[in-house]
Amino acid sequence: MKPALRVMLCDDAGERFFGEGPCRLLHLIEETGSLRSAAAQMGLSYSKALRLVQHAEKELGFALTCKTIGGRGGGGSTLTAEARQFLERYEAYRDACVQTSRELYSAFFPGQR
Template sequence: MQAVTRVIFLDEDGEKFFGEGPCRLLHAVEQTGSLRAAAQSMGMAYTKALKLVRHAEKALGFALTERTAGGRDGGGSSLTAQGKEWLRQYERYRDACVEANRQLYLACFPQQR
């Protein structure tokens, strides 16, 4: 049996801040060219997707997405340069955490290999 590791970030109030769901949402924005289409492709309400992005932008202090021409209903979205860089850094950090946790787990439970 292989262990599954999930990385969850909590804000100063102990509430979930930004994790895999929002990262998948940002990737979907890149693929679809629209926050609305990205939310729909994930089975998520547009208002929830918008709230996730706005909450993260407020906490990070910079915009993750920007409006662009095109997309469904004439309005599209794309990631900002800072948003792309932050997503790349987050994924690198997440992957390092997963690997470190895997090594620690195997060191503590060698019989689980």
Template sequence: MRLMYKLWLDYRGRAFGDGPARLLDGVQEWGSLRKAALELGMSYNKAWRILRAAEQRLGFPLLDRSVGGSLGGGSHLTAEARDLARRYKGLAADADRALEAVFQKHFADWQDPVPNDPAAEEQAKS
């Protein structure tokens, strides 16, 4: 058995979580929202909608965008986005450690009713 949870920041609705954080990491790495979306296996339109919704809820832009053309376009994180991503990663890491400790406190001695069930383990991974 393992603990599963979802973490997000709520401000006027679901404002920021793992999805937007991964997109920002991708933009930081590849310099392009389109490339980040492709690497994460999602459409550019979906990625754009996710970040646009986050920007609207948070009240500030996450990306500085430049239009394509002969020199190509691209995107870069705003200072606010870099700060938000850094804080969110810290929060997520602290939450992981804290929740794992609480989980172990309550379930460390739990006996799995179906030990070594490869089918169940494979399904849990997906």
């Protein structure tokens, strides 16, 4: 069995600030229009989800979400244009890492799955 590849970005102190969890959270924010709803769908507390977003924003140097007005809950969140662009680049990078990892695995372990 091929090992799973997890791609994450770390800050200068080696602390992870972006990976599959935050990526999924941003997609859910975009789908639901709410950080609170996205956190609930991932089984996270609102405060944990907010910390994930804030930590990533601090390291990236730009806002990932912005608040919206209206809706059933009185307001929500949506992704900024910068966040959408970053997410697109991150996913392309992740997919390239996965492909490269598969190729390397096949080169070093021919015939293995």
